[in-house]
Amino acid sequence: MxxxxxxxxxxxxxxxxxxxxxxxxxxxxxxxxxxxxxxxxxxxxxxxxxxxxxxxxxxxxxxxxxxxxxxxxxxxxxxxxxxxxxxxxxxxxxxxxxxMGFPALGRVVVIDPGHGKTNLGTQSIYNKTREKTYTLDWALRLKRLLEAKGWKVYLTRTTDKALSLTDRVKFADRVNAALFISLHFNSASRAVSGLETYCIAPVGMPSHFTRGSPDRINTALPNNTYDTRNLQLACRVHSSMLATCGMPDRGVRRIRFMTVLKGQKRPAILVEGGYLSNPTEAKKVADAAYRQKLAQGVANALP
The missing domain is CATH 3.30.457.10 (Copper amine oxidase-like, N-terminal domain)
Incomplete structure (x- = not known):
């Protein structure tokens, strides 16, 4: 000291x-x-x-x-x-x-397995499996765990089908979801690994990165109404997954370019559950027992 x-x-x-x-x-x-x-x-x-x-x-x-x-x-x-x-x-x-902690929320959640059909997502360097396959498996496992805890769980897709980002937002509106969690896997250079969790950047705050999109920091998005609960949910899920899966920590980050989040009228986050471009992580994700850990990590965060 x-x-x-x-x-x-x-x-x-x-x-x-x-x-x-x-x-x-x-x-x-x-x-x-x-x-x-x-x-x-x-x-x-x-x-x-x-x-x-x-x-x-x-x-x-x-x-x-x-x-x-x-x-x-x-x-x-x-x-x-x-x-x-x-x-x-x-x-x-x-x-x-x-x-402030984590407030009580309605127990209706939409789980969104990223990608689907011709929108393949990234590809595993370990076994060439596509991201869309892994996100669906993760979501189905998570659904069973949350239902066992008394949650009402909706999936934006339960099969390999195409679904636009705006359709995923509309789906959450239709079922009157209290929470929205989108599941993805990441890709970069082979050396990069770890967990990232995203929520929308508050008005006036720069995004952590923009992926080539204009970062209109003074524009209020529909999801900005939930700034506080977005971050609380993101931190709770991120911390739980780190503890459950033992993966490298790449942090809770703020962005505003993600269409699947910015139009949400509820607390909403996107979880990147590891890098399929990293040989070690790609091998782990290929193991069903590890994918069960990914699901358990999210489920443990929701009381």
Whole structure:
């Protein structure tokens, strides 16, 4: 632990016309009794413990951690006179929602197996199986687990059929779903592996990446109504899957280009359950027992 003798930070300040909030001062207002600094290499890690959760952040780095889980911020924190300041949106739309826990939600969920029919998705480097096949298997396994817990579960597809992204949104509207979870697998270079979970970026916050789409940060999307519960659901599922499957953590991330999420009128997330382009992960996903773990990881997150 790094011991410093600093005056109490101002709660907030304007930097280039934007409000930045002291993590320490905000935490104390919310009832935190622990804020500490730790040396990590050449940098100082700032730790806030609130509602039993440990938040670790570093100046100049958008990658934060909550209970060790990766959480990507919208803006890199700033160090001002020894104190860590966060963009007000990261406080309001990231740190605060997580510290609030997970609210009770209606027990009707739509599980969306990505791709289908001619929309093949990516291909496993291990056995050439297509993403569409694995996502359907994952969804069917998850359906059985959730139904055993008393959930009403709808699948956007139960066979290998074509379904547009907007049709998947309309399906969730039709069944009056309380939650929407889209299941996918990823692809990149062979070296990349791990779990990623996505939800829509709040208004004013840049996307983690855009996949070539314009990032209209000031445009409100229908799903922005659920910013808080989106993140709470994403973190709960992501954390549960890490614990159940033991996969590398690539974090909870915010985007706005995903059509299957941005039109949703309910908390909605998209889970990328590993990289089929990575030989090790592709081999794991080929194993039915591991796919059962993927399903169990999501199911464990939903009470």
């Amino acid at each position: 790094v011991h410093v003798n600093l005056p109490a930070p101002a709660y907030s300040m304007k930097l280039s016309g934007t409000e930045w909030v002291s993590l320490e001062a905000w935490g104390r207002r919310k009832g935190s009794r622990l804020f500490a600094r730790y040396k990590q290499g050449h940098e100082v890690l700032h730790r806030l413990v609130l509602s039993g959760l440990r938040f670790d952040l570093m100046p100049g780095n958008r990658l934060a951690h909550c209970q060790g889980m990766q959480l990507w911020l919208g803006f890199a924190p700033k160090l001002v006179k020894g104190h860590l300041y966060l963009h007000h949106l990261d406080i309001k739309k990231q740190i605060e929602p997580i510290s």
